[in-house]
Amino acid sequence: MRSTFYDRMIEWRERHISEKHLVLLLSFFVGAFSAAAAALLKSFIHLIQWFVENHLIAGGHTWWYLITPVIGITLAALFVKYVVRDDISHGITKILYAISQRKSIIKAHNMWSSVVGSGLTIGFGGSVGAEAPIVLTGAAIGSNLAKAFRLDQKTMMLMIGCGAAGAIGGIFKAPIAGLVFTLEVLMMDLTMTSVAPLLISSVTATAISYILTGTDPMFPLDVEEPFLVQRIPWYLILGAVCGLVSLYFTRGMNRLEQWMKHNIRSIGMKILVGGVTLSLLIFLFPPLYGEGYDVIRQLINGDSISALKNSPMETYMLSSDNAILHSKFNTQLVIVIYFAAILLLKIVASVATNGGGGVGGIFAPSLFMGAIVGFVTARIMNMSGLLVPETNFALVGMAGLMSGVMHAPLTGIFLIAELTGGYHLFMPLMIVSVISYLTIMLFEPHSLYAMRLAQKGELLTHNKDRNVLTLLKMDSVLETDFITIFPEMTLGELVKVISESKRNIFPVIDQKGHLKGILLLDEVRNIMFQPRLYKRFTVGQLMTSPAAVLRFDLPMEKVMEIFEDTGAWNLPVVDQDRRYLGFVSKSKIFNSYRHVLVHFSEE
Numbered sequence: 001m002r003s004t005f006y007d008r009m010i011e012w013r014e015r016h017i018s019e020k021h022l023v024l025l026l027s028f029f030v031g032a033f034s035a036a037a038a039a040l041l042k043s044f045i046h047l048i049q050w051f052v053e054n055h056l057i058a059g060g061h062t063w064w065y066l067i068t069p070v071i072g073i074t075l076a077a078l079f080v081k082y083v084v085r086d087d088i089s090h091g092i093t094k095i096l097y098a099i100s101q102r103k104s105i106i107k108a109h110n111m112w113s114s115v116v117g118s119g120l121t122i123g124f125g126g127s128v129g130a131e132a133p134i135v136l137t138g139a140a141i142g143s144n145l146a147k148a149f150r151l152d153q154k155t156m157m158l159m160i161g162c163g164a165a166g167a168i169g170g171i172f173k174a175p176i177a178g179l180v181f182t183l184e185v186l187m188m189d190l191t192m193t194s195v196a197p198l199l200i201s202s203v204t205a206t207a208i209s210y211i212l213t214g215t216d217p218m219f220p221l222d223v224e225e226p227f228l229v230q231r232i233p234w235y236l237i238l239g240a241v242c243g244l245v246s247l248y249f250t251r252g253m254n255r256l257e258q259w260m261k262h263n264i265r266s267i268g269m270k271i272l273v274g275g276v277t278l279s280l281l282i283f284l285f286p287p288l289y290g291e292g293y294d295v296i297r298q299l300i301n302g303d304s305i306s307a308l309k310n311s312p313m314e315t316y317m318l319s320s321d322n323a324i325l326h327s328k329f330n331t332q333l334v335i336v337i338y339f340a341a342i343l344l345l346k347i348v349a350s351v352a353t354n355g356g357g358g359v360g361g362i363f364a365p366s367l368f369m370g371a372i373v374g375f376v377t378a379r380i381m382n383m384s385g386l387l388v389p390e391t392n393f394a395l396v397g398m399a400g401l402m403s404g405v406m407h408a409p410l411t412g413i414f415l416i417a418e419l420t421g422g423y424h425l426f427m428p429l430m431i432v433s434v435i436s437y438l439t440i441m442l443f444e445p446h447s448l449y450a451m452r453l454a455q456k457g458e459l460l461t462h463n464k465d466r467n468v469l470t471l472l473k474m475d476s477v478l479e480t481d482f483i484t485i486f487p488e489m490t491l492g493e494l495v496k497v498i499s500e501s502k503r504n505i506f507p508v509i510d511q512k513g514h515l516k517g518i519l520l521l522d523e524v525r526n527i528m529f530q531p532r533l534y535k536r537f538t539v540g541q542l543m544t545s546p547a548a549v550l551r552f553d554l555p556m557e558k559v560m561e562i563f564e565d566t567g568a569w570n571l572p573v574v575d576q577d578r579r580y581l582g583f584v585s586k587s588k589i590f591n592s593y594r595h596v597l598v599h600f601s602e603e
Contacts, residue, residue, distance in 0.1 A: 010150060020193075023155060026145055027162045027197035031204030033145075034138035034166030038205070039212050041115045041134055042171070048072075048123025049290075065125065066283055069353070070275035072124025076117045077271055077357025084113045089354055091136030091361055092449040095160060095186060098143065104156035105147065110140035117359030125290045127278060127349035131171055132361020138167030142201075158194055161186055162201035170205035172218060174418035177411055178202035184408035185449060217421040219293075222301045225389035227427055234388050238377050239400055239432040243439020245343070245373050246404025249366065250440070250448045253347045260355035267357060274356015281349045285342050288349045292368035299371045299394040300420060304335065304379075336379050343372045362405065362448065370401030395422050396432045403433035404440040407447040412436075474552050474559070477589050478573060480582040484509050485539050487516055491527065492534030494519070494542075507572055507580050508543045515572055515580040517543035546572050552581055559584065 013022065056064040080088060086107065088094075091114060098106045114133035122130050142163030146156040161182040169178035179195075179202050264270050281288050287295045287307055295307045350365045374397020378390040395416060403412035412433040417423050444451070483501045485494060485508055497506065504521040524542055527533050547566035550559055550573045563571065563586050573581045 013149065019151070019155070022149065022151075023158065023197055024200060026142075026149070026159060027200040028204050030138070030142045030145060030159060030162045031166035031169070031201030032208060033141045034134075034163050034201065035170035035205035035208035035212075037111075037115060037137045037141070038134050038167060038170035038209065041119055041130055041137075042213075044115065044119035045123040045130060048119065052124065065286070065289060066279040069125040069127070069278050069282065069289070070271070072121045072126050073275055073278070073353060073356040073358045074271050075124070076120045076126075076359050077267055079117055079120065080113075080357065080359065081267060084109055084117070086113075088113050088117055088133075088136070088359055090449075091132040092185065094136060095139045095164065096450060098139075099157055099160060099186065103153045104143055104160055106136075106140040106143040106160065108140070108144050110136055111144060112137070114359060118361075121353060121358035121360050122291060125282070126353040126358045126360055127282075127288050127290065127292075127346070127365070128353045128358060128360020129291055129362065129364025129367075130360065131168070131363035133359055134171050135164050135167040135361075138163030138165075138170075138205075142166075158197060161194070162197050165198045166201040166205035168415075169202035170209045172415060172419055173206055173209050173213075173215075174415050175199075175202040175206040177415035177418055178205070180410040180414055181408065184411050185406055185447070217419055219297055219300060219420045221391075221395075221420055221422055223391060224422075224424060225392045227392070227425055231388060231428075232431065234381060234386060235396065235428045235431045236435055238374060238393060238397060239435025240439050241377050242370065242373055242397060242400030242432060242436035243404045245369065246401055246436060246440045247443050248344075249347055249362075249369060249401070249405050250444055250451070253351055253362070253448060254451065256347065256351040257355060260351065264355070271356050274352040274354075274358070277352040278349055278356065281345055281352070285338075285345060287342055288346060291364040292346075293364070296367060296371045296394075296398070299375045300391055302391045304339075304375060304390070308335075308338070332379060332383055336376055336383075339372050339376050339379075343369055343376065346372075363402075366402050366405045367398045370398035371395075373397045373401055392425060392428065395420055396425060396428045399429045400432040400436040404436040405448055407437065407440070407450075409433040409437040474550075474554065474556070474573065474584070477556075477584050478552075478582045479585065479588060482507055482583055484580065485519065486510070487538065487540030487543065489539045490535050491524070491537040491539075491542070492531075494524065494539055495528050495534070498524075498528065505570055505583065507583070508539055509580045513579040515549065515574050515578055516540075518546050518572060519543045549574055549578075550584060551576065556589070560589065563589075 017025070052064065052068050056068065080086075086109065088110065094110075095106070098104055114136050118128075118130050118133035121128060139160045140163065142159035142161070143156055146159040151159070164186055165178035165182045167178070168181050169175045172178075179198050182198055260270070260273070264273055278288075286309070298304065298307045346365055346369050350360070350362065354360060371394045374393035374395065375390055377397070378388050378393035381388045382390065398419075399412035399416040401412075402415065403409040406412070409430075410433075413426070413429045416429060417426060422429070482503050483497055483506060485497055485506050487508055487510065489497075494506075498521065506519040506521075507515060508517045508519055510516055519539060519542055523544065527537070547568040548562050548571055550562065550571050552573055552575050554562075563569075569587070570583050570585045572583055575581060
């Protein structure tokens with residue numbers, strides 16, 4: 001058969017470029033393409049925002065702010081349903097699933113579909129972030145480039161990590177955060193063979209972002225408050241508060257998503273419910289419009305009043321002349337209550353956006369809520385006479401909430417330091433991030449990204465034993481060479497079956513294939529050589545119940561727990577209707593485990 005140009009190119013690569021050098025070369029291109037995708041998404045969002053502000057809002061028609069988010073959700077939902085025809089939500093979760101269950105293969109359309117979907121959603125004011133979609137885009141670029149060069153699963157996993165690191169580095173101008181995000185959130189092992197490609201991708205993407213948009217941080221600080229050692233106790237309190245709010249964020253968002261998924265089926269009703277909910281929330285709380293980055297900039301620079309622009313709170317503060325109502329303390333209290341309400345309702349706005357058909361992530365919502373948590377906590381402390389810097393608390397609050405929600409304290413520390421240029425606050429960033437992480441770990445062992453997969457036993461972690469068991473599937477260890485017998489068979493008929501079998505266990509099934517029990521050779525050894533008993537006993541009288549019965553869809557980690565609890569060496573496997581499928585032995589699992597471990601581990 002005549003070889004194609006593509007085949008000849010692959011053959012040339014195999015002869016002239018070693019796999020080690022190819023990985024380094026690909027990591028550069030993955031970083032560059034990820035940065036380009038991030039720049040394209042930002043430009044798309046800004047183009048839509050420019051259109052909204054200059055053609056719809058211009059002339060004082062601010063009521064368009066209530067309609068444009070619904071337009072964005074509708075366009076994104078129709079795009080996903082009729083163009084993509086695939087679910088592109090929960091980008092980070094999809095990456096984790098691809099690593100755990102799909103041999104690191106991510107569909108090719110993810111290299112562009114998330115850019116379009118999230119651009120439409122966020123550009124028109126959806127209350128979500130662009131970062132998770134661009135991370136999925138970068139990961140898809142890495143996966144498909146590796147697939148194009150016919151690299152193995154382990155290298156494809158590394159290329160996914162390079163894409164994610166490049167995406168974070170490109171969109172946030174944060175190269176270190178890109179590296180640690182890949183290690184913490186995507187749970188890849190840090191080895192000498194992986195650190196160089198990850199760094200190349202992250203640095204390349206950041207450098208391209210610098211060239212395109214300048215070297216200024218995303219949230220520059222106009223005022224720098226120094227860190228004082230005597231304020232450490234207050235930062236400890238902020239860390240605990242961030243951890244508890246992270247728990248609210250994680251569980252609240254997960255339950256709201258599940259409610260919308262199971263109770264609202266049609267796309268039209270989803271758009272209606274999500275759109276109306278989002279518009280109502282934006283009308284009452286304008287800071288919920290869009291990503292919320294303007295509010296973050298205002299809070300970390302001490303301009304909380306500007307964050308209330310066009311809100312009912314601004315009208316209240318400007319219109320009333322009641323001196324008692326507008327005493328300094330009462331005004332501060334009302335501001336705290338207003339921001340606390342925004343904090344509680346942000347997850348509702350985000351779920352309404354995504355549940356209504358929009359495409360977006362939780363990076364921006366977690367940063368937004370973190371800044372508000374820090375500001376509200378500091379304002380309450382100041383009202384109590386403690387005198388803490390609200391700007392610093394708003395800044396480190398972002399790190400605290402991100403650390404708690406993503407279970408990634410290093411990512412929170414380095415990302416906020418690089419986003420703001422607040423390197424002088426490394427100490428409070430570390431304190432708040434670690435305390436927030438430890439607090440949420442008391443209640444929730446998995447991040448919002450990972451909990452959906454963890455509940456199904458489909459999650460890879462840094463625990464290599466657990467990873468190998470996760471990669472093992474029931475069909476790879478199932479043994480089917482057991483002779484089945486029936487309850488009505490006599491002992492004489494059983495002896496003939498035993499003489500033809502190479503196994504010591506016999507599954508007993510009925511006429512429909514349902515498992516009724518098992519018969520062990522040891523249980524009949526003392527009577528099988530007594531012909532006078534051949535018609536006296538039946539299999540139904542001699543069979544016993546197995547120590548446990550395994551479902552075919554059980555994760556291997558659960559299977560091993562059952563083996564340990566029962567002390568059994570062989571256990572039968574059935575389907576959801578209890579039809580017999582075969583047996584699994586502990587020795588077969590151990591052999592498969594060793595085989596997968598050799599392939600999974602670094603040489």
